[in-house]
Amino acid sequence: MTDYRSGFIAVIGKPNVGKSTLINAILGQKIAAVSPRPQTTRRRQLGILTRDEAQLIFVDTPGIHQPRHKLGEYLNQEAGQALNAVDIILFLVDASAEPNEDDIRIASLLKNVSPRIPIVLTLNKMDLVDAGDLKLHLEAYQALVRKETKSVSISALHFGYVNELVAILIALLPHRPPEYDEEQITDLYEREIASDLIREAALLKLRDEVPHGIAVRVDEFKERGNGMTYMAATLFVERESQKGIVIGEGGKMLKQIGTAARKQIEEMGGHKVFLELRVKVEKDWRNNESVLKRLGYKIKKP
Ligand code: GDP
Ligand code: MG
Secondary structure (H helix, E strand, C coil), rough: CCCCECCCCCCCCCCCHHHHHHHHHHHHCCCHHHHHHCCCCCCCEEEEEEEEHHHHHEEECCCCCCCCHHHHHHHHHHHHEEEEEEEEEEEEEEECCCCHHHHHHHHHHHHCCCCCCCCCEEEEEEHHHCCHHHHHHHHHHCCCCCCCCCEECCCCCEEECCCHHHHHHHHHHHCCCCCCCHHHHHHHHHHHHHHHHHHHHHHHHHCCCCCCCCEEEEEEEECCCCCCCEEEEEECCCHHHHHHHHHHHHHHHHHHHHHHHHHHHHHCCCEEEEEEEEEEEEECCCCCCCHHHHHHCCCCCC
């Protein structure tokens, strides 16, 4: 039997609790999109930490919330499936507040998870709370999960106790050879990550003018000579009026979005990127299954 440990870790928690920030802190580079608004992360994403003794494969599940439209249903399916197919569940909660109804709903989903899958209750944002309240909040969260659940307090944003959390996770992983080569990791996910980074840049630049009705599809992703990558992507909006806003006067807004996204993608990949963006109206794309499919969202019929 191998000494090596490896496995899948589902990171679950309500929107804005710091899932992407935590994964970025653990991996030490920008992989998941981080945003001050909830729901930037829409797809399942893997972030993979490969060490000499272990490989930790993180599944950054979208926030679990009430389905309001087809996209919401998809998000819930993804989150639900992620839970029973992993080796560890990292339940991320907000240390600075008491549990709210989102936490309670997620905790109730955890009741259906096999007792063989360990849960690590992780209180994030401990920098925002004093010791007394931290203790009270910890007790309130512990009351929502199984008795034997391990807990740890961290500050993902400030790298506080992140190494300690990683050590706890490694100790809980099964003995198993690594799932992925180190090389494979970037190739597989760069394209997907790039589309999240473009969407994030658009949301940040547009503020509240085009709320979540925006999606991104990467159409081309080609490595050219001299270390340059050529990328073309389409931004989908729901209405003609939104198209105008995204493009802006004389194309100014789209240019700003492109510049911001390109910088992030270059930072992630460590090479120069030429990024071309287009905008397309796709009416009501969030409720349109064929559009969701084309954008890479897998819809599974119950
Ligand atoms: P997600 O929706 O769960 O992926 O949350 P994000 O990672 O996008 O984080 C949401 C917000 O919380 C961002 O503004 C982060 O900077 C912030 N945040 C994340 N972790 C911490 C933390 O440890 N302390 C503080 N003060 N803020 C945090
Ligand atoms: Mg996120």
